[in-house]
Amino acid sequence: MAKQQTVREVALNLLQRVSQSGGFSHILINQAISKHEVKQEDKGLFTEIVYGTLQRQLTLDFYLTPFVGNKKMDHWVRTLLRMSVYQMVYLERVPDHAVINEAVTIAKKKGHKGISGFVNGVLRNIQRKGVPSFDTIEDKVERVSIETSHPYWLVSRWVDQYGFDVTKKMCESNIESKKVSVRIQPEKLSIEEAVEKLEVEGIKVERSPLSNQGLNILEGNILKSELFPHALTIQDETSMLVSEMIDAKPNMTVLDACSAPGGKATHIAEKMNSQGEIYAYDLHQSKVNLVEEKARDLDLTNIQVKAYDSRLLSELHDESTFDRILLDAPCTGLGVLRSKPDIKYSKQEENIEQLANIQHDLLRSVLPLLKENGKLVYSTCTVDRHENEEQIKQLLKEYSNLQVDPAFFEELPESCQHLEGKSEYGVQIFPHDFKADGFFITRLVFK
Secondary structure (H helix, E strand, O other): OOOOOOHHHHHHHHHHHHHHHOOOHHHHHHHHHHHOOOOHHHHHHHHHHHHHHHHOHHHHHHHHHHHHOOOOOOHHHHHHHHHHHHHHHHOOOOOHHHHHHHHHHHHHHHOOHHHHHHHHHHHHHHHHHOOOOHHHOOOHHHHHHHHHOOOHHHHHHHHHHHOHHHHHHHHHHHOOOOOEEEEEOOOOOOHHHHHHHHHHOOOEEEEOOOOOOEEEEEEOOHHHOOOOOOOEEEOOHHHHHHHHHHOOOOOEEEEEOOOOOOHHHHHHHHHOOOOEEEEEEEOOHHHHHHHHHHHHHOOOOOEEEEEOOHHHHHHOOOOOOEEEEEEEOOOOOOOOOOOOOOHHHHOOHHHHHHHHHHHHHHHHHHHHHEEEEEEEEEEEOOOOOOOOHHHHHHHHHHOOOEEEOHHHHHHOOHHHOOOOOEEOOEEEEOHHHHOOOOEEEEEEEEO
């Protein structure tokens, strides 16, 4: 690491960047580790401080309020206090005195004596008195909001849509650490061979209940496996289920309308034994490059990739061209808050409306491209009826010749048969169902 910056200084700067410029934390963390040459033994602490502070931002502000009141302070000072309180409350292996000393040193370096004295006073006060209790919050929606660090409007919206109990479980699940799942490339090795090889490497896994190609990592670093990235793809297991439900077969013609970063397109290609054609589109060339890179890594040759607005695909393809269509639509991402916690602070209700309009247009643009006996899977990585069930409900009203495929519900894995998110319009997987990403999935066919 560059001498002038400690792990906590790098963490502070990164947290500032996420909150002020809206960068995605999961991308910026990897960039910062590389740029500042964070030592191997410090990577865990660095990642924990950044993710933990983001995950629990509203909780940390609740803890700080009695000690700072309405005092005006620079944003970086509040961020420094948040990350320091996070370490004091949630990281047992880091002694309070070390956290406080480091915070004071950073405050002196970035500010002046008055700021460092203020930081020192606040943190020593918290160390002495302890943080306030959630028991003081009478409104149960507000308590979930503060306790799990989700904006009040979002908790309230979910309570209206799914009830209090489901919402509470979902919010609690979103602040748990994310497990890693991988998908094997079946043309290169079987799932049994993958399990055996990984265990030899000291990586413990279990089979996924959602995909016969999926493994959940229980112990070990999958990035150090010899199998990665050419025989294994990191992919959330609920995301794998989307491609499973496409029911793609060899020699079919398949459309993946919003394909980046390529996890589902490459999974479909594997299901097709690289026989047939997949047309994978995304709006931006930079994202399309990710799909191409993933296909190259896995030696998959039947994916044609192009940057294009999928609302205009009728300019490139005739009606009734595709046996299968996947529309994994742009969405608010409210199902992936466990791995992208910054989303919950940057989204507003108007974003849901804006994206719902795009989803509406995309569905109606790609539907004519489906063959008469074809199947269209609509999915999102969000948890909101307006982006999910309501989209399908409205579409079915407009197209009397369209229905949710009855076979879809029969073909869902046994682990999904009794989920509380099942409805006549598809299945809403909540983050707590599999301790994985929240996803909505449905499959449409012509009557």
